[in-house]
Amino acid sequence: MRVLFIGDVMAEPGLRVVSLHLPDIRDQYDLVIANGENAAKGKGLDRRSYRILREAGVDLVSLGNHAWDHKEVYELLEREPVVRALNYPPGTPGRGWWRLDAGGESLLFVQVMGRVFMDPLDDPFRTLDALLAQEKADYVLVEVHAEATSEKMALAHYLDGRVTAVLGTHTHVPTLDAMRLPKGTLYQTDVGMTGTYASIIGGEVETFLARFLTGRPQPFRAAQGRARFHATELVLEGGKGVSIGPYVWEEP
Amino acid sequence: MRVLFIGDVMAEPGLRVVSLHLPDIRDQYDLVIANGENAAKGKGLDRRSYRILREAGVDLVSLGNHAWDHKEVYELLEREPVVRALNYPPGTPGRGWWRLDAGGESLLFVQVMGRVFMDPLDDPFRTLDALLAQEKADYVLVEVHAEATSEKMALAHYLDGRVTAVLGTHTHVPTLDAMRLPKGTLYQTDVGMTGTYASIIGGEVETFLARFLTGRPQPFRAAQGRARFHATELVLEGGKGVSIGPYVWEEP
């Protein structure tokens, strides 16, 4: 099974590059998952951005700390293959995992959110234990949406040998550490953003920089330049992860 | 001028891989700078680890938030080419920049520390402005020791066109985003750690993981496995940055 995971799709440039490029390579993958927490102009996921991702060939859209920025997400979480972090408290709308099937094999996808330098959700370690005790699949892919590299790696080692792959998101910067952990789990600290890299994590340089220089709130505006498509490609076979590596493409 | 910047050298595995590999490639570079804030068993820089780095061919050692973990650093900061962050308050022992010469050209090296999710030092933006107004060199290399990707990129765009290169450190994870910014400055969000990657940012998996699982303090122990050498190579010519790219080598 070949799986492509597309990192945080950021605003129009992110949607554009996904629409432009994904259809060309879609048939090389059995499943395509994309993080869409910033798809709606940087703030959450709305019907339009969800539709664009799906039409380009994405099977499942995950969220993150920006999950609730756009109110249309509630409707999407109810009806569509959209996943928010699993470690929100019980009663939270939507769900934290999804089962996908391809070629007679199943993939369990789960997202958890970190807590270091982020909001205090439920313990992602024990929340994952509970899910993994209950749901089985041929492959398990865990997305760790987190800020601190230590927490991402701690979760990865905790899951090592128990899940097929752990992929980090949220920092909007791809990492050069795709690897196999000692007990076989594939891992990368961050898939990176799909959007404009001549930016501050996808935000317009001028206004974002002004926050740091003035210490006063500034409007958020997404950057508008040439976009890069940043994804991670996973090859899974015989119940195991075979390979992991970044997949990058840039707008001409 | 060819410059090699070695990312956070972590404990014995980091020192070992630098000793093992750097001498073999030293003559390909005019200058070698290493971040040594974790060289002394993960906590600061002591005389011994400083000596090992220097004997392997490092010209200048920078620090970070772990600068003060080992008391021998005070003596090193006084006598040796060792640099702590520039944006500590006036009166802080040591210095935040250093001028290196090679082949008739000069390189000004500066380190600043970020403030997002870190301690509240002086404003790194204005601190850099003041230094750059005063010190001139053929090339300027700024190390941004920071946690948040947004702050690192904000500093890089702020300096774009004014300095030759901006390299991030501190997260211990190398990033796959070495690039030229719009006005010509070379940039990479994080050089990555030089140490054991089968670890939690260089710490022993078992004890570091226990912090997350128990919520109680645990002893820090550096991981001891096979090490990776993670550096960034800069080619600088005619007063400008020509290329930037990761340099990686792993122990056999």
Add this chain to the structure above:
Amino acid sequence: MRVLFIGDVMAEPGLRVVSLHLPDIRDQYDLVIANGENAAKGKGLDRRSYRILREAGVDLVSLGNHAWDHKEVYELLEREPVVRALNYPPGTPGRGWWRLDAGGESLLFVQVMGRVFMDPLDDPFRTLDALLAQEKADYVLVEVHAEATSEKMALAHYLDGRVTAVLGTHTHVPTLDAMRLPKGTLYQTDVGMTGTYASIIGGEVETFLARFLTGRPQPFRAAQGRARFHATELVLEGGKGVSIGPYVWEEP
């Protein structure tokens, strides 16, 4: 000189209780200063709330981290006796101190903001040193708008013997520690909020509680019940602080 400092005036209940009570006691004080960072429905200061405070007898309005929540504050900072934190970077609109005169004596009022668990502004310690070296008055009153009790007390001891009084704000909870520090400066960790105490720091219980229970963003609404007027009374004489104590009044 008798000075009344009114703690963070919160939304309509805060404005109402100031209008209701301050005129009755105004003639007992030479100067009245109020923190107005939450006067405009909890979010900043607008022309209307500023006008209400002034008409009730307030001489000077200070702000805080909510300073920039309402855009009318820029106009007020330009024309009126309104003060934002002094340790914003140079070039910030408005000013961080104000001189008031009463009965032939002068009072220098300054606000600084803390940095622990707050945004990274300039160092409040050195910023105050610079101001105090330059501006002189018969009495100096410093408002420390900060979260952490340690930082407030550190600033107070740093200023002990150099300023007449240090009063904390921002937590919206009055403290029972009004005291004279060893070298004579009067001090209280927090003056407390002027607003509805059957609330969560002035916010409506239901919606504010939902943030903690759901981990998702919720609309902010100010609480609407019976308000308490919370101020600190300072008696200053012969260039020194004579007494400090809370002044509390509750709506009938």
Add this chain to the structure above:
Amino acid sequence: MRVLFIGDVMAEPGLRVVSLHLPDIRDQYDLVIANGENAAKGKGLDRRSYRILREAGVDLVSLGNHAWDHKEVYELLEREPVVRALNYPPGTPGRGWWRLDAGGESLLFVQVMGRVFMDPLDDPFRTLDALLAQEKADYVLVEVHAEATSEKMALAHYLDGRVTAVLGTHTHVPTLDAMRLPKGTLYQTDVGMTGTYASIIGGEVETFLARFLTGRPQPFRAAQGRARFHATELVLEGGKGVSIGPYVWEEP
């Protein structure tokens, strides 16, 4: 039933003032509980400080984020009436609640820790729900060891009408807001520290101040001056809270 809750007993001055004063007033109370997280020189609870508290008349000792600073606490948690926060993960040594009896009535004491500006423990809201569904008593007293005033008040309103009293600790500053909440629960945001108030939250001024001025780590030393005894007195009758108020005594 009359209950005295003594706020964070800080180092030798705290132990001394408890030994000096508590025996004189002990017979006015049915139960005495003290927070002892800082009793051992400011860092945790050891056998000696525990013994001193008990011999002075304390029935039960609670902890906080400093619970694990001294290793003797593990033995105390196993054998003695000592309570750590309830919302540590399952498997944490010790327990988060204790039942005390006096005059034929029972009091359930529980401690929870906040998560805002603190470490990410389990959700204190749901953890309390689970305990309250299971354990019954004539009176329930909840200690909220937390930094943010908003989180303390949110917990108090959440428990309003379901528990007898909610008392905050941790900031080391007593608050002037002892009150009855709308549904009858008694509440105070912070009981305050029992120790030396001419200090920075109980720490020696010189060394603690140096942290803020230098941005570098400094040794922790407890302040050594005249101590204040800061407690909150609760009168409980007929299954309800009758009154709440601070009890303060200062060394001569």
